[in-house]
Amino acid sequence: MTPSWSLETQIGDFKLILGIDEAGRGALAGPVAVAGAILPAERVVLPYRDSKTLKFERRVELAEHVKSYAVRYAIKLVPAADIDSTGILKVVIRASEEIIQELQPEAVITDYLKVKTGLPLLAVPKADANSYTVAAASLLAKTARDQYMIELHEKHPEYGFAGHKGYGTQEHVQALQKHGVTPEHRKTFAPVAQGLLFSEN
Template sequence: MPLPSVTPDWAFEREHWRRGFFRVAGVDEAGRGAWAGPVTVAAVILPGLAQEYPFRDSKQLSAAQREEFAAEVRRVALTFAVEHAWPEEIDRLNILGATHAAAARALARLDPSPQALITDYLKLRTDLPLLAPPKADALSYSVAAASLLAKTERDRLMRELDEQHPGYGFAGHKGYGAPGHRAALRELGVSAIHRRSYAPIRALLEQPQGLFEQPLFDPSLSNEMK
């Protein structure tokens, strides 16, 4: 698969650098829309050298490219951390609250600590200077690097969960609402790693005959399942 035409740059990082904040952490998540498994958040501080990297938005890359570039992120990063919010926390806090909590844990593990942040439209509650432009994972090297770590680490976990909870196909659809996932839920019921607060899962628990009356697969999520 060729690299996507949109190339990240350092424009958002430079906004922080001009203000004297040189340790800029990119933050991104994977799995917010999934019905099962964790939401995974990564935070990455790259060296402030303004050099070019092959990093891209993880959704626009093949699985092999993601693994290759994620390894490069881990090699060159000044510091990085990955944290998960599991279904119990998601059900308790809601998905946005759980994503914020996982992001806070990841940021707290960075050493050295960040002086400023860039996220992909995730408006974190923080005292640090924050830029949260939409599609930052395609525009900022730091956020693209975080997206690679979040996606590859979550995919690894979903492959493990596929072995622990066979029959659902987690290794393939990664917990998203694919047709095969819906069929497995009809046959096997809800597992321990499903998000019970999510409407499709809640509907299955409350009204077993009503879950599949309407099409629930969102084609826009297909890139995240790859």
């Protein structure tokens, strides 16, 4: 599905509309990335797409475009330790609310994330596939997290982080069973907890 300005139009006639999205919510290792972007009010056709539908190189290219084109943007990486102590949904909501405070928009669109705000809020499923603003945020979040996981791979190459980016692939689960967990693993997530048991035996 190609994004458009329909959700921005639906939320109201505002110039500063903030799109928020996250990446890495279901991963077993690494941070969750939450990003927000406010685009210029002009309703032009943009090349932005849901980051999950694009190849790595294209995502990086478009994320750089977002950074230069956006009126304001912010990216937050919440570490595994915070996810374990607070819970994945709570840390995503907290980071999103911090971005709202930081960027000072007039209205907010999220990918079905119901944040606390006194601003007009549109929280709808698949917003990253239907809104240029949320698609821009998804590109920022995904590329920032991918880069983090590529750098993490250099520290722990035995886990293959550069390939699976911390998600629960067969390769990753097997590495957990063989090598145990790192400080970057989310110990409250079941496959990681099982790997922790292996490493303690």
